[in-house]
Amino acid sequence: MLPPDQVSPCANDDFQDNQQQSNHVKLSVLHESLHPVTLKFEDISYTIKLESNKGISYFSTPQRKQNRAILQGVTGIVHPGEFLAMLGPSGSGKTTLLTALAERLPGKLSTGSITYNGQQFSSYMKRKIGFVTQDDVLYPHLTVLETLTYAALLRLPKKLTKQEKTEHAEFVIVELGLTRCKNSIIGGSLFRGISGGERKRVSIGQEMLVNPSLLLLDEPTSGLDSTTAQRIVATLRWLARGGRTIVTTIHQPSSKLYRMFDKIIVLTEGCPIYCGKNSHVMEYFESIGYVPGFDFMNPADFLLDLANGVSPDTRQDDLHESLPKSDQTENQNATKQFLIASYKKNIYPALKEEIDQSFRHPIRLSSRSRDENQWTTSWWLQFKVLLQRGLKERKHESYSGLRIFQVMSVSFLSGLLWWHSDTNHIMDQVGLLFFFSIFWGFFPLFSAIFAFPQERPMLIRERSSGMYRLSSYYFARTVGDLPMELILPTIFVTVTYWMGGLKPSIIAFLLTLLIILLNVLVAQGLGLALGAILMDVKQATTLSSVLMLVFLLASGYYIQHIPSFVAWLKYVSFSHYCYKLLVGVQYSRFEVYECGIGEECRVMDFPAIKCLGIDNLVLDLVALVVMLVVFRILAYVALRFWHQ
Numbered sequence: 001m002l003p004p005d006q007v008s009p010c011a012n013d014d015f016q017d018n019q020q021q022s023n024h025v026k027l028s029v030l031h032e033s034l035h036p037v038t039l040k041f042e043d044i045s046y047t048i049k050l051e052s053n054k055g056i057s058y059f060s061t062p063q064r065k066q067n068r069a070i071l072q073g074v075t076g077i078v079h080p081g082e083f084l085a086m087l088g089p090s091g092s093g094k095t096t097l098l099t100a101l102a103e104r105l106p107g108k109l110s111t112g113s114i115t116y117n118g119q120q121f122s123s124y125m126k127r128k129i130g131f132v133t134q135d136d137v138l139y140p141h142l143t144v145l146e147t148l149t150y151a152a153l154l155r156l157p158k159k160l161t162k163q164e165k166t167e168h169a170e171f172v173i174v175e176l177g178l179t180r181c182k183n184s185i186i187g188g189s190l191f192r193g194i195s196g197g198e199r200k201r202v203s204i205g206q207e208m209l210v211n212p213s214l215l216l217l218d219e220p221t222s223g224l225d226s227t228t229a230q231r232i233v234a235t236l237r238w239l240a241r242g243g244r245t246i247v248t249t250i251h252q253p254s255s256k257l258y259r260m261f262d263k264i265i266v267l268t269e270g271c272p273i274y275c276g277k278n279s280h281v282m283e284y285f286e287s288i289g290y291v292p293g294f295d296f297m298n299p300a301d302f303l304l305d306l307a308n309g310v311s312p313d314t315r316q317d318d319l320h321e322s323l324p325k326s327d328q329t330e331n332q333n334a335t336k337q338f339l340i341a342s343y344k345k346n347i348y349p350a351l352k353e354e355i356d357q358s359f360r361h362p363i364r365l366s367s368r369s370r371d372e373n374q375w376t377t378s379w380w381l382q383f384k385v386l387l388q389r390g391l392k393e394r395k396h397e398s399y400s401g402l403r404i405f406q407v408m409s410v411s412f413l414s415g416l417l418w419w420h421s422d423t424n425h426i427m428d429q430v431g432l433l434f435f436f437s438i439f440w441g442f443f444p445l446f447s448a449i450f451a452f453p454q455e456r457p458m459l460i461r462e463r464s465s466g467m468y469r470l471s472s473y474y475f476a477r478t479v480g481d482l483p484m485e486l487i488l489p490t491i492f493v494t495v496t497y498w499m500g501g502l503k504p505s506i507i508a509f510l511l512t513l514l515i516i517l518l519n520v521l522v523a524q525g526l527g528l529a530l531g532a533i534l535m536d537v538k539q540a541t542t543l544s545s546v547l548m549l550v551f552l553l554a555s556g557y558y559i560q561h562i563p564s565f566v567a568w569l570k571y572v573s574f575s576h577y578c579y580k581l582l583v584g585v586q587y588s589r590f591e592v593y594e595c596g597i598g599e600e601c602r603v604m605d606f607p608a609i610k611c612l613g614i615d616n617l618v619l620d621l622v623a624l625v626v627m628l629v630v631f632r633i634l635a636y637v638a639l640r641f642w643h644q
């Protein structure tokens with residue numbers, strides 16, 4: 001396999017001759033762009049509203065929202081096969097521009113337009129764009145190989161077999177120099193995994209896999225050593241030569257790296273001061289009076305100095321000499337203003353003409369491309385892969401010893417506390433049934449709240465690139481949680497039911513278990529819905545604790561004479577239905593208990609049970625099933641609202 005920097009730009013034929021058959025398949029998918037894209041952006045301006053408070057006191061009145069221009073009049077064109085870099089000081093708007101080009105800005109552009117082959121952004125284009133963000137959003141418990149293999153399975157087209165997709169993932173690993181750490185876990189904030197540079201390469205690899213026509217990268221070399229950075233930029237250049245359009249932001253490239261770009265845009269405070277061919281940049285600045293201070297200066301350093309308003313010592317004209325030298329900031333601002341004005345006068349007209357020219361010959365997507373299935377993989381495959389990935393990622397969490405210990409210890413303790421209670425101690429027995437309904441309401445509810453808010457960044461990233469349907473993700477996530485959600489209550493009920501001396505009947509035991517499992521699913525559904533609606537763990541936890549407290553009190557165990565104007569509360573409490581069903585299964589209509597010495601009373605007349613009224617159990621069952629469906633639909637709708 002040829003290293004990327006040795007690949008000739010037009011060497012597709014040589015390539016095919018030199019590579020083995022298997023490599024040929026991988027390279028053809030990775031190297032050649034099947035749908036070249038010309039990216040044009042014209043007069044882009046983007047403004048955000050900032051809310052500022054005068055003081056930091058809670059009592060200070062909020063000031064009016066201020067507008068802040070982040071981008072102003074940025075124009076450019078990048079053809080297939082070109083590699084464009086955005087340069088500029090920190091805060092100059094590079095990331096914002098890149099995000100705008102990926103159509104992922106949270107707000108709308110104030111002015112300007114972005115087109116892809118002369119057409120607006122579409123769901124078709126969404127799948128042709130690869131976007132590598134500055135922060136790597138990766139699953140911490142997966143290995144490098146697993147991360148890239150799952151991405152390959154989800155993102156590569158249906159026509160490739162599983163084996164071929166896996167080989168692609170392996171190929172990208174070799175290509176990005178990740179072989180040594182391919183079996184290491186990614187790692188997170190609480191446990192160490194691969195290094196920051198390796199994480200960045202995994203993020204790039206995920207996007208490389210899909211053979212994007214337009215690849216946008218936010219600082220792909222930050223935190224990397226110069227050799228690795230060079231290798232990555234060489235790979236990107238190689239990808240560009242395959243007919244892709246590649247745009248990257250870059251902070252402080254070495255001169256060697258800098259020379260690999262075809263075009264550059266230099267930004268200062270959101271305004272462009274240069275946009276065009278890399279080979280012409282020095283010539284241009286020389287023409288307006290700026291040359292590097294010394295012969296071997298890195299051009300990138302020179303440009304960054306200019307973007308910061310720092311003019312080199314050897315300025316050839318004395319245009320600014322009249323400015324007061326003592327005031328450095330003013331001087332720098334004047335330099336920036338001069339550079340912006342020069343751009344508008346000298347570069348913008350030519351750029352505009354180039355864009356207008358290319359608009360006359362818009363590249364039309366072939367009807368085949370337009371009609372191409374919106375999704376690269378089937379619903380079922382997406383579901384299977386997401387389920388498998390979710391199980392792997394969350395097995396530490398779901399099957400954590402701590403969680404199992406928590407449930408087992410509570411079940412043994414409850415078994416001991418209610419040890420062989422019998423019907424004669426009916427109050428205790430009813431208490432155990434109520435405890436079942438409440439414990440298996442709280443536990444799954446609070447576990448489920450975290451599901452969607454925690455996975456949101458990943459979902460945003462993957463859905464933005466059209467990786468899978470929301471429905472396949474939703475089903476995979478909920479189904480993946482089921483085994484542990486159901487195993488733990490099963491163990492709990494088995495231990496506590498028999499230790500607690502409840503009705504010694506297999507049927508009664510199985511019915512009790514089924515009711516509790518249904519209760520668990522309802523509580524889990526409510527947790528998922530609250531998490532998905534609020535998308536904030538803190539708010540969802542607070543609301544859930546209030547709800548559970550209301551359910552606890554309104555279920556009919558603690559208070560038997562609830563005032564009629566709040567009595568309806570029990571009808572919205574799933575714990576109430578669960579408790580009622582458990583009591584109904586445990587006691588038969590004509591069962592008696594010892595209510596005094598030698599005195600027998602009907603169980604149905606026991607105050608707590610009488611108040612509960614255990615007739616119409618079918619209706620209670622229906623209520624639970626309806627809640628199960630409604631909460632899950634609600635969770636899905638809320639998720640769809642957040643991830644349109």
Ligand SMILES: Nc1ncnc2c1ncn2[C@@H]1O[C@H](COP(=O)(O)OP(=O)(O)OP(=O)(O)O)[C@@H](O)[C@H]1O
Nearest residue numbers: 048050070088089090091092093094095096097249
């Ligand atoms: N949502 C926002 N709220 C407040 N300020 C914002 C927001 N988005 C962007 N900005 C501001 O816009 C400016 C440009 O931000 P951007 O991230 O695009 O810069 P950058 O050139 O990529 O910086 P860096 O190189 O440090 O990543 C910054 O000053 C930033 O603080």
